[in-house]
Amino acid sequence: MEAVIDRIMMTYDLLMNRTAAASAEARARVTDYLTKLMEAGEKDTHRLTVCGLTYLRELDGSSDPVKAGFTGL
Template sequence: MQRAVERVIQTYGLLTSREAAEQAQVKVESYIRTLFEAGETDDNRLTVCGLVYLRELDGSNDPVKAGFTGL
């Protein structure tokens, strides 16, 4: 589980800034711990889920914020 958290923070730091990644570490640790306790043990899946979670929190996955209007 800890390896997945480290990979998420490292990758998210490349996508945003290192400071933003460090600030998000507590949130992603809690989220990944929840997934792990629910039975997910694959480090790769935990990493991807953690990245998706952080991208949703910062609004990066929102098509409206990204400028998509559907036209």
């Protein structure tokens, strides 16, 4: 699981310019989230990576389609 978290954080740090404290908090949150997914039965490391990145982007609001300019019109 540590390799998956390292991959998520490396990719996320490339996408976002964050402080060390914010990165540490994001790492703790994604670790808790992935633990829940693994306890629920998910074992695919690629799927866990995508889920972790999606989770972090949802937390910081960077995956909000309205903020990105998609209004549906």
